[in-house]
Amino acid sequence: MKQTTQNWLDLRHDKPSGIESLRAHFTGHAYDPHWHDSYLIGVTEQGVQQFHSRRQQHQSRPGTVFMLEPEELHDGDAINAQGFTYRMLYLSPQQVKQRLAPLTESGVQQHELGFAATLRDDKQLAYAVWHAFEALWHDHPEMIKDAALDRLFLQLGQHPLWRNRNYMIDKDVLLAQRARDWLIAHHTENPGLQTMAQALNIDRFRLSRLFQTHWGLPPHAWLVQWRLCQARRQLAAGCAPVNVAAELGFADQSHLGRWFKRACHLTPARYQLACTNLPDSD
Template identity: 60%
Template sequence: MDQPTWLELSRDADMPIEAIRAHFTGHAYDPHWHDSYLIGVTEQGVQQFHSRRKQHRSRPGTVFMLEPGELHDGDAIDEQGFTYRMLYLDPAFVRQQLLDQFTDAPQSVELLFARTLSGDVGLARATFDAFQMLHDGEGKMVREAALGQLFSALTRHSYWRKPQRIYHDNPLAHQARAFMQDRLADNIGLSDMAVALGVDRFRLSREFQAAFGLPPHAWLIQLRLTHARRLLAAGIAPADVAARSGFADQSHLGRWFRRAYQLTPARYQRCTNLPD
């Protein structure tokens, strides 16, 4: 993963939202996932990435939409690089906001996006404006109004699906994922998980990567980083975050956190607006 040419990060004081603006050249980031909904707009250049087993190219004015857990990477296609604005939105917050828009939406549903990219000019403008209001720290009512416009525009690009509680396609992979989620802070090995699930570790690794796009160890690191990020945002000391997220110590957390987010845990924690 290359370092961004520059990066700005702000966290909303009242709502579970982060706003990031960044510029990358070359290889931007390796395959990874987030536990948030991502809504962004490419400002300049062409952002090339893989998601949903397809290659996408987001050009200036294009909106890109990613669901929680959706694997994606990122690259620039030329030396000019690319610039984007992006909002990280908490799933429960997004669901409630859109349920308010869909007065007849069924209960116990998952929100999905109909497509990854959109040329919807209204959605692009609403995303741009919501980002700017949050990033500039406008008054709460102004920020809420901008988000209301964004969620209203998103209704044209979302749909509901009943959660899949039973997995018939690859039950072993989902069992392994649940195992890691339950033992997030433990020093578990692939061999430990294989024994617990009654399979050999080669089959376990193969089926997990086929289902989720990453080998188990890489997926576990992503899970731990996501958990650490939430704890840091809640104001918990980095040393305690490391212990509660499965990292050996604060230094270990710091190395992985800088690699993933281009910031130290302490700097991320105290950010309100961080031009790099």
């Protein structure tokens, strides 16, 4: 699934666990600001991987573990012509919760996983990520994959990663969450900002500023990211791209394809082939 001599990307999907593993190399600009609905845990293999998240610039070097939470906005660039290579695992919130619960005294019912730091220079954690990736990438026997994932989560469980959900939420945060929920509920209608503001009983200029402050993107850009996350999930389940486009409010299959390739560096059909082994219709 390599795309050019300079930039390439390969993705594999472990059917029993649903975990995606990705290995890629980029020179120059790699990704515009975007987010995923999964936890991302990876290791930089070669070069310097530069990206922004949490309003900071980060540089991940060979052997550095990088960790991103669901809906955490980030981008990606190389700092020189050498580029960078990395390997990464996509873990669903449900998988993380199930595997970490036995490793904590109080379980995870009252908590959500929050990474205290985006980067970690930790050889044991890097080793665990690397070998979990290898086990999934090469489709080792299930017992080996389970052991590798257990080692990874044991390492993750040893870090101060937890934050309590029972924190005070101010009115602006609640409004931003309501706005996000409203967008999701009306995603097929392609609503305008004025319609959204009227439904939420707020000035549209204030709504736009508040939304971008809280979610990092204006409403229309955030909605595109949400649609792309849903598209990945539906394509991985075997849904036809034309049906995915219609259900998620894209103008047509070509519209979905342009956004999907821009975000994922793969066409919807090639992504689906990597996940399902269905015939490639490209």
